[in-house]
Amino acid sequence: MTDSYDRRFPKVTDRALDDLRKRINVKIENTLEPWCHEATRDNIRHYAHGIGDDNPLWCDPEYAKESRHGDIVALPSFLFSCSRIISGYVGGLPGVHAMWAGADWTWHKWVRRNDEITTEAWLKDLIEHDTRFSGRAVQQVYHVNFYNQDGDLLSEADSWCFRTDRDFAREEGTKYDALKAKTQKRYTPEELSEIYALYRDEEIRGATPRYWEDVSVGEELPTMAKGPMTVTGFICYAQGWGGLYIRANKIAWKQIDRHPGLGIENKFGIPDCPERVHWENEFATEVGAPGAYDYGPERCSWLTHHLTNWMGDDGFLVRAESKIRRHNPEGDLLFIKGKVTKKYEEDGHGYVEIAQEAHQQDDELSIFGSGIVRLPRKPA
16 A cells, blocks of 8 residues: 655564564663663762652762661662663664653662662563554563662563654644644643642652551542653753763764664754654654653653652552553643552561552643552551
């Protein structure tokens, strides 16, 4: 079938998919250098500030010294900066767009200050979908294990990207028809004042223990705001997380030369990275998005931020899953909500399960997920 429009980008082919399937369960060697090898004081703080998290347990060594940890520890989502693969660096299907869409994390131990992080990774699965956004799409699932310098397994996670047809999404995708017809949102001073009140009143549980015995099924977590989103905010996240393809001058050329199809010409005719969908509206619409939008791992990290604020310094985030349902273009605002859905004991520890949803200002679902938190028990 011939396209009814000029094709500018490659699309998914059966042959390319067959070649990619041969990589399933094959351990990836010589993975791309991560942004952070070590959980230094600065690396931890930069990541935390990139998602708007000022919890002193990761940002203030003097405060953390008085905690049960004895020093700062890394926020759980910091590990996004320690692997390009968990963050969406996908192999195969050159020139086909990749959109990070979710993750399923399990944590076993805290990442402590100055831990050296190593990883192992492999392609876990390929799943085909028929979508309103881009027609045929392929969900590309990777598994990554994270270890410290002692060989301890710190965390393990699956994450996935959707490989999408940029031309179909732009010309025939219907997911954002209603959004494209809307007038651009402008916030009034009164609206901004209400949003900023959520920031002002944001509670970090901190050193006050949240005991398992005091939590009830049905209990709601405080609503957390993220936004209104700006390109500045997206770049702040990239500063802490490292991005996937952001390179300069000779290093940018080496990347594009090594990976044909990666560089996409900008308005000056210069091959530039596909990641600029997060700061260039014009290019974002080329791939079918409604405008420059937030990063997927950034949004997943907002959900875990919501959980760590609530659990306090003595809690431990055991599991978190997130699934993205739409783009958040600049100007969007998110309200993250959570509710305790289950409470149980295991091996003498107390656990709670929490369901989360985040809707944007027009009440459209942006992301949903769940978490399992281990909480301290009250002294006998």
